[in-house]
Amino acid sequence: MKRELKKIDLPPPKPFSLSTMVGYFVILVLIALSYWSGIAVEFSLSRLIEGLPYMADFLSRMWPPDLTVLDRVWKETLLTVQLAWVATVISLFLSLPVGFLAASNVFESKALRSAVIFFLNADRAIDALIVALFFVSAVGLGPFPGTLALAIHSVGMLGKLFADAIEAIDRGPVEALESAGAGKLATIRWAIWPQVAPHFISFFLFRFELNIRVAVVLGLVGAGGIGFLLTQYMRLFQYQKLATVVLVILVLVMVVDFFSARLRKAVL
Amino acid sequence: MSIIAKNLSKTFDGGKTYALKNVNLTIQQGELIAIIGLSGAGKSTFLRAINGTNPAGTGDLQVLGVNVPQLKTSQLVGLRKQIGFIFQQFNLVKNLTVLQNVLVGRIAYAPLWRSLTGIYSQEDKSIAKKALDSVGLEGRYYDKARNLSGGQQQRVAIARALVQEPKIILADEPMASLDPKLSEVVIEMLENINRERNITVIVNIHVLSLAKKYAKRMIAFRKGEVVFDGPPSELTDEKVEAIYHVDKKAMDEL
Ligand SMILES: Nc1ncnc2c1ncn2[C@@H]1O[C@H](COP(=O)(O)OP(=O)(O)OP(=O)(O)O)[C@@H](O)[C@H]1O
Ligand SMILES: [Mg+2]
Numbered sequence: 001m002k003r004e005l006k007k008i009d010l011p012p013p014k015p016f017s018l019s020t021m022v023g024y025f026v027i028l029v030l031i032a033l034s035y036w037s038g039i040a041v042e043f044s045l046s047r048l049i050e051g052l053p054y055m056a057d058f059l060s061r062m063w064p065p066d067l068t069v070l071d072r073v074w075k076e077t078l079l080t081v082q083l084a085w086v087a088t089v090i091s092l093f094l095s096l097p098v099g100f101l102a103a104s105n106v107f108e109s110k111a112l113r114s115a116v117i118f119f120l121n122a123d124r125a126i127d128a129l130i131v132a133l134f135f136v137s138a139v140g141l142g143p144f145p146g147t148l149a150l151a152i153h154s155v156g157m158l159g160k161l162f163a164d165a166i167e168a169i170d171r172g173p174v175e176a177l178e179s180a181g182a183g184k185l186a187t188i189r190w191a192i193w194p195q196v197a198p199h200f201i202s203f204f205l206f207r208f209e210l211n212i213r214v215a216v217v218l219g220l221v222g223a224g225g226i227g228f229l230l231t232q233y234m235r236l237f238q239y240q241k242l243a244t245v246v247l248v249i250l251v252l253v254m255v256v257d258f259f260s261a262r263l264r265k266a267v268l
Numbered sequence: 269m270s271i272i273a274k275n276l277s278k279t280f281d282g283g284k285t286y287a288l289k290n291v292n293l294t295i296q297q298g299e300l301i302a303i304i305g306l307s308g309a310g311k312s313t314f315l316r317a318i319n320g321t322n323p324a325g326t327g328d329l330q331v332l333g334v335n336v337p338q339l340k341t342s343q344l345v346g347l348r349k350q351i352g353f354i355f356q357q358f359n360l361v362k363n364l365t366v367l368q369n370v371l372v373g374r375i376a377y378a379p380l381w382r383s384l385t386g387i388y389s390q391e392d393k394s395i396a397k398k399a400l401d402s403v404g405l406e407g408r409y410y411d412k413a414r415n416l417s418g419g420q421q422q423r424v425a426i427a428r429a430l431v432q433e434p435k436i437i438l439a440d441e442p443m444a445s446l447d448p449k450l451s452e453v454v455i456e457m458l459e460n461i462n463r464e465r466n467i468t469v470i471v472n473i474h475v476l477s478l479a480k481k482y483a484k485r486m487i488a489f490r491k492g493e494v495v496f497d498g499p500p501s502e503l504t505d506e507k508v509e510a511i512y513h514v515d516k517k518a519m520d521e522l
Contacts, residue, residue, distance in 0.1 A: 170362075172355065172357050172358070172359035172360075173359055173360065173361045175321065175353075175355065175359055176353070176355065176359035176360070176361075176372065176425075176428070177372060177375070178321060178348070179319055179321055179348055179351070179352075179353035180348065180349065180352075180353070180372055180373050180375060180376060180428070180432060181344075181345045181346070181347075181348035181349030181350075181375070181376030181432070182345075182372065182376060183345060183380075183383075185380070185383075185384060186375050186380075186383045189383075189384050189386075190361060190364070190368075190372060190375070190386075191361060194361050194363050194364050195361070
């Protein structure tokens with residue numbers, strides 16, 4: 001009650017209080033920052049406008065898409081999806097132990113948990129492309145280093161999501177299992193796992209969906225699959241075949257989005 | 269002798285307030301005891317000390333022949349499987365079946381591969397089914413626990429405790445989430461179990477009338493200390509007042 005009365009007693013804010021001054025200043029700084037960065041990237045509206053006819057030309061050369069290459073495009077698309085699938089499955093198996101180790105409510109050891117969380121944060125900070133460079137230097141070009149890179153990169157997100165889900169469980173069943181004399185593994189299996197498994201499946205599907213998109217990009221830099229085909233047609237100026245690739249990628253992403261969303265709704 | 273506490277004390281916030289203070293109690297095998305007291309008096313802490321789910325305090329606590337504060341984690345498992353615990357919130361795994369929940373009580377008896385795969389022996393399964401029948405849940409074996417009413421869920425929890433074939437059952441306010449009629453069903457069940465199987469039953473309870481009706485011995489805690497220990501007939505109104513009296517200072521703090 002007292003507090004409310006005090007609020008009403010406050011005088012109306014002055015038109016130029018300190019906080020509004022600070023607000024204007026921040027906006028000015030942001031504008032300056034954008035201008036400065038715009039110069040750095042050689043942003044130029046006139047160049048963009050000059051480029052418009054070339055874009056139109058580019059697009060017109062893509063028309064009509066050359067569907068005779070569909071067979072090949074389909075094969076490479078399959079490879080991209082396979083790459084994403086294998087990578088996501090590997091990352092699932094890596095993320096399971098990592099998730100349980102990173103959750104604060106499963107194991108006592110704080111040192112191990114901190115180490116795992118540090119790895120997860122670092123992993124998420126490093127893009128899949130950079131991880132891919134590392135594996136290319138180790139095992140050479142091709143879909144295999146791409147798969148490894150994507151698998152390792154995915155652990156950062158999956159492991160974190162798993163750990164968060166584990167931390168959000170109802171503690172009651174854990175107490176019940178411990179009180180009944182169950183060991184750590186049995187407690188995880190029967191008190192934690194049934195509560196988190198549906199979430200884990202949903203996260204897995206979500207990551208698979210993301211990984212298909214990343215796998216396309218990894219193809220651009222040599223991991224094979226549809227991304228690689230795209231760069232090939234581009235280099236050979238075969239724009240109508242390129243158009244087919246772009247269309248297939250579009251359809252692929254839409255189809256995966258659709259089914260993944262459905263499936264995830266079904267499991268949760 | 270089921271439980272012997274000697275100078276058992278326990279603090280949480282580094283020594284300022286006592287959850288248990290100098291508790292001295294002897295509980296014989298087969299007793300039925302109701303523990304009463306205000307919220308925060310130390311009732312739950314006492315039960316959790318008995319099965320070692322609370323970190324140990326000071327003093328001695330002999331339970332079924334072993335001194336709980338000195339047990340290592342691996343030894344605690346051996347003690348806990350002889351002690352059933354029933355919770356206010358039932359603590360079932362909601363998306364498992366009723367039978368799977370009851371089999372949790374057999375985990376400590378099963379080899380690791382069985383306890384992890386959930387492939388229990390025929391014997392364990394028939395023990396679990398019998399326990400469910402005995403609490404009136406025949407035919408509900410394969411229902412998901414979440415689809416049961418509160419009273420039914422608590423009976424599953426009782427069955428889970430029973431299949432441990434325990435020497436002691438600890439129940440922490442097992443009726444607090446149930447309506448009065450179901451409360452009576454639960455405590456009657458616990459009384460039956462105590463009488464027929466000679467299991468020591470200790471129930472934390474906040475309904476004084478139920479405690480007086482069923483328990484043969486009542487123990488009252490106040491600020492971690494035992495302030496009453498005797499049969500219900502000795503629990504006079506003045507003593508009740510002393511147990512539940514809320515002093516002015518505590519009221520102001522609230
Ligand atoms: N894990 C804990 N951490 C810190 N303090 C705790 C913890 N558990 C209990 N306490 C404190 O110990 C004292 C006794 O708590 P306890 O839960 O045993 O009381 P209770 O008699 O069971 O109360 P209620 O009727 O509310 O369940 C309280 O002051 C409580 O705040
Ligand atoms: Mg309590």
